[in-house]
Amino acid sequence: METKNLPLTEFQCLLDDLSIHSANHLIEAEADLMQTSFLLGEAIERLTTSFMQINYAIQSQHDAFEKLMQDQAVPTNNIQKFTEFRDQINTEINAVVTGLQFQDLTSQLLARTMKRLNGLRDVLSGLSSEDEHQPTESDHDAVATLLKKVNESLSLRSSALQAGMRQQVTQKHMGSGDIELF
Template sequence: MLSQESAPDLMETQVMRLLSGVSTHGDQHLAEVERDLVQMDVLLNEAIKKLCASFMAIHHAIDLQQETLKSMLSTGKPVPEQAARLETLREEIGQHVGAAVTGLQFQDMTSQLIGRMVQHLAGLRDVFGELGTNGTADLPESGSEEMLVMLNRISDRVGARCSELAGAVRSTVNQRHMESGDIELF
């Protein structure tokens, strides 16, 4: 059995260890979620700028194409320069459409970021769940050796849960499912 003088000190140490572990784990997950949200905001802003520029370029190229077609129709027969101009405009429009599709890749990357944030939040839920698995009806007498053992066991489970999640959650966000090349953000 523990002496009466050392039990409160050990109890305080165990409670502080447990709370410190929960706090550290929670802070780590929330910091990751915050970083992912900031990165998602950057991705969305860049994607919207790219999409706007691409659609404006498509609009401009189509206007030029329409002018060339009107010119061809007004003369009655196609001139080789006009046919070449139409082909050039067709290729230009294709490039702009490709740029717009590339701009849509933000959906894949933001989906990955959202998945990581969900994992972080699930990790927090699991840690808090570990705290709740010891029903209050089963609490041993304050200052007893059983209380210290229970707190130590909870701290160990929280620590183990933190270790399990540490390597599994932090990873890079990669561009996938697009033909324009790979992008690694982190």
């Protein structure tokens, strides 16, 4: 009975290429996440500054109205209406600024995702063989042993990655109110 040779060389090339291409794509994904994080931070900073300036302008406008009304002897109930409007606007602006603080949460989620991508790249790098003692294509037992080693390596690296990843951000939406940042 004739035994067939296993295409071990081709299989190893496949694993090497998978490792290399996966690593390259993961590096690009990390770069995209870093750019997203930077742009998000910059946008939120600008929005927060703008809302604070709006709040300051409204407060200044209210102060000017209040002085004008006092100088013109406007009835108290009219002054009270303007005060209520100002207070409502202040409350809304403060709510917006608080909402913009989700940058902390998103930054942590992005950092966690980048850590996971790094770990995945490390896991996939285990597919690439640097072992000088490659079995021959006709040595089925040695090939099976090699595949078992690759599988065990992937499992160990994946388990190590999972162990290093704990749930960092428990808040599911902005209104939930339970924030666990670290």
